[in-house]
Amino acid sequence: MSQPALTSNNLDAFWMPFTANRQFKKNPRLFVGAEGMYYKTADGRDVLDGTAGLWCCNAGHARPRITEAVQRQIAELDYAPAFQMGHPHAFELAARLSALMPSPLDHVFFTNSGSESVETALKMAIAYHRVRGDGARTRLIGRERGYHGVNFGGISVGGIVSNRKMFGTLLGGVDHLPHTHDLSRNAYSRGQPESGAEYAEELIRLIQLHDASTIAAVIVEPVAGSTGVLIPPKGYLKRLREICDQHGILLIFDEVITGFGRLGSPFAVEHFDVTPDLVTTAKGITNGVIPMGAVFCSRDVHEAFMTGPEHLIEFFHGYTYSGHPVACAAALGTLDTYEEEGLLTRAAELDGYWADALHSLRGTRHVIDIRNIGLIGAIELEPIAGEPTKRAFNAFLKAYEAGVLIRTTGDIIALSPPLIIETAQIDQLVDTIKTVLESLD
Numbered sequence: 428m429s430q431p432a433l434t435s436n437n438l439d440a441f442w443m444p445f446t447a448n449r450q451f452k453k454n455p456r457l458f459v460g461a462e463g464m465y466y467k468t469a470d471g472r473d474v475l476d477g478t479a480g481l482w483c484c485n486a487g488h489a490r491p492r493i494t495e496a497v498q499r500q501i502a503e504l505d506y507a508p509a510f511q512m513g514h515p516h517a518f519e520l521a522a523r524l525s526a527l528m529p530s531p532l533d534h535v536f537f538t539n540s541g542s543e544s545v546e547t548a549l550k551m552a553i554a555y556h557r558v559r560g561d562g563a564r565t566r567l568i569g570r571e572r573g574y575h576g577v578n579f580g581g582i583s584v585g586g587i588v589s590n591r592k593m594f595g596t597l598l599g600g601v602d603h604l605p606h607t608h609d610l611s612r613n614a615y616s617r618g619q620p621e622s623g624a625e626y627a628e629e630l631i632r633l634i635q636l637h638d639a640s641t642i643a644a645v646i647v648e649p650v651a652g653s654t655g656v657l658i659p660p661k662g663y664l665k666r667l668r669e670i671c672d673q674h675g676i677l678l679i680f681d682e683v684i685t686g687f688g689r690l691g692s693p694f695a696v697e698h699f700d701v702t703p704d705l706v707t708t709a710k711g712i713t714n715g716v717i718p719m720g721a722v723f724c725s726r727d728v729h730e731a732f733m734t735g736p737e738h739l740i741e742f743f744h745g746y747t748y749s750g751h752p753v754a755c756a757a758a759l760g761t762l763d764t765y766e767e768e769g770l771l772t773r774a775a776e777l778d779g780y781w782a783d784a785l786h787s788l789r790g791t792r793h794v795i796d797i798r799n800i801g802l803i804g805a806i807e808l809e810p811i812a813g814e815p816t817k818r819a820f821n822a823f824l825k826a827y828e829a830g831v832l833i834r835t836t837g838d839i840i841a842l843s844p845p846l847i848i849e850t851a852q853i854d855q856l857v858d859t860i861k862t863v864l865e866s867l868d
């Protein structure tokens with residue numbers, strides 16, 4: 428297939444998401460193919476995928492079972508109405524997904540992205556209290572440095588200033604826990620930091636301020652990904668669960684990143700042995716191949732809605748593409764791949780090698796912290812004085828030139844390779860980053 432010409436003309440129309448558009452279009456970075464652990468660039472180079480696309484291609488690229496499932500499905504049933512009609516694969520997928528979650532998280536609502544999963548979960552939480560006659564519980568508690576997608580609910584409970592400040596007053600009735608990132612006590616932690624469980628007690632302060640009777644739900648990422656890999660201190664998530672239980676507040680885990688094997692268990696729920704009431708997912712559900720998201724909810728939450736006359740809709744929410752047949756096929760092919768190759772637990776097998784490789788960068792120029800959990804790693808850099816984010820962005824550009832794709836956020840390099848990575852590729856990733864950092868101003 429011939430490649431489209433790369434003139435500045437035809438780069439103009441596309442307003443790229445979360446991208447420095449002007450910088451990009453002066454010197455574009457285009458992928459034209461992908462297989463296994465590698466992307467292929469428009470100029471013919473192989474680039475090692477250190478980020479699983481955007482934390483989504485957990486099984487790597489061009490996986491035959493997924494490709495074939497999608498091709499078959501499009502030919503067989505391209506679309507079925509999502510409301511008041513169904514198709515078998517959506518039911519099959521929901522059952523298989525719920526089997527991956529501990530009881531009682533056994534119902535699944537389909538969306539098309541992480542952002543939609545978050546909006547769905549927040550609405551479910553507020554409506555849950557209302558259908559039970561507890562309609563004053565409308566308040567939502569998020570966390571500083573949380574990322575819950577880009578829709579209004581998600582940016583309201585989220586805690587990233589640049590994602591919030593341009594967009595007015597957002598949702599009312601939202602408050603935030605402090606984040607748990609504390610380099611003064613926890614720098615160079617391997618796995619969960621020892622200190623900081625007491626940050627969970629801040630929830631009690633918010634409950635005292637607002638009164639539990641006004642609070643619907645607390646939403647947190649078990650491991651915050653987008654803001655630079657913030658790993659929960661030991662005991663922190665369990666304590667959040669206890670406090671929510673004591674006060675009748677629903678707990679939502681946003682597992683858009685941690686879901687589907689990233690931590691070495693199918694979900695963070697199992698990894699941390701903490702069971703929330705709702706779990707949001709997306710990304711790895713289809714290996715990134717077709718947009719899809721899902722919200723898991725507990726039996727209690729689901730049952731609360733299943734009252735009233737049977738011909739009436741129980742939850743006034745859903746998307747044209749909820750449970751899209753092609754997305755379901757991609758997800759089923761993805762689950763087959765994960766299961767056949769043991770990928771949902773592979774991060775646990777690689778944990779020691781991964782941690783050693785990352786922490787070998789300690790002492791490298793500019794590095795002020797290294798942290799890891801599952802197959803996630805972060806290397807925090809000293810910012811250039813007066814020019815935050817620039818050093819990490821330069822590292823990203825240089826690493827790309829050197830054949831390795833990394834992600835940066837602020838002055839943090841975040842790594843999340845596909846779960847199929849081999850040890851030699853871990854070495855390639857880490858060695859390239861070392862060379863890049865040593866060469867940076």
Ligand code: PXG
Binds near residue numbers: 481
């Ligand atoms: N919740 C969490 C925890 C996420 O990480 C979303 C919701 C939103 O998902 P959608 O599918 O609407 O984008 C996310 C998305 C990065 C990066 O580099 C992270 C995300 C997306 C793009 C880049 O850290 N997370």
